[in-house]
Amino acid sequence: GAGVSQTPSNKVTEKGKYVELRCDPISGHTALYWYRQSLGQGPEFLIYFQGTGAADDSGLPNDRFFAVRPEGSVSTLKIQRTERGDSAVYLCASSSGPTREQFFGPGTRLTVL
Amino acid sequence: QQQVKQSPQSLIVQKGGISIINCAYENTAFDYFPWYQQFPGKGPALLIAIRPDVSEKKEGRFTISFNKSAKQFSLHIMDSQPGDSATYFCAARELGNQFYFGTGTSLTVIP
Numbered sequence: 001g002a003g004v005s006q007t008p009s010n011k012v013t014e015k016g017k018y019v020e021l022r023c024d025p026i027s028g029h030t031a032l033y034w035y036r037q038s039l040g041q042g043p044e045f046l047i048y049f050q051g052t053g054a055a056d057d058s059g060l061p062n063d064r065f066f067a068v069r070p071e072g073s074v075s076t077l078k079i080q081r082t083e084r085g086d087s088a089v090y091l092c093a094s095s096s097g098p099t100r101e102q103f104f105g106p107g108t109r110l111t112v113l
Numbered sequence: 114q115q116q117v118k119q120s121p122q123s124l125i126v127q128k129g130g131i132s133i134i135n136c137a138y139e140n141t142a143f144d145y146f147p148w149y150q151q152f153p154g155k156g157p158a159l160l161i162a163i164r165p166d167v168s169e170k171k172e173g174r175f176t177i178s179f180n181k182s183a184k185q186f187s188l189h190i191m192d193s194q195p196g197d198s199a200t201y202f203c204a205a206r207e208l209g210n211q212f213y214f215g216t217g218t219s220l221t222v223i224p
Binding site for chain 1: 119145146149155156157158159162174194202204208211213214215217222
């Protein structure tokens with residue numbers, strides 16, 4: 001079956017712009033996670049959804065970052081007033097539950113010029 | 114503060130050799146310890162995982178050794194192959210909470 005998909009695969013934007021990154025989880029997966037991976041580093045947790053609600057958003061670095069999952073499936077990570085330090089690969093993962101295996105998407109590479 | 118410390122940063126092994134990657138943690142509430150394999154341009158993929166009630170888990174050429182008292186766990190890749198060349202991440206999770214990843218080990222297996 002289809003895995004986790006993320007769009008776009010690459011996004012180049014200018015400092016100060018607004019961006020949206022999309023994640024399509026595996027069908028039926030109730031849990032969805034967003035991570036940020038900087039070059040040479042491991043994934044860093046941002047936010048976790050169980051269904052439509054954010055169960056844990058403690059990893060969001062500041063209020064420029066926001067994520068939604070209105071129907072409990074697709075999720076969008078939104079970044080306002082982008083900064084050069086936001087440049088990274090943004091990974092999405094889904095699982096059938098919080099104790100189950102996470103399946104990662106290929107990521108969106110965000111570059112802020 | 115790095116919740117999970119991973120070493121080495123990079124590793125070069127001859128084909129057929131054993132690759133060993135180590136991780137250490139402090140939080141005794143962690144209850145699940147997975148290892149992920151990541152190829153360039155791809156997301157991490159689960160390789161093997163262990164819970165703290167067992168000391169070793171083996172799947173094919175991959176083995177996790179877990180030392181609860183030392184709060185350390187390691188990944189052993191037996192008979193390493195060039196196709197194993199990738200970045201490996203250890204991780205740890207406290208039930209119901211987020212995953213913490215190590216900083217990664219870049220493995221190169223020389224033919």
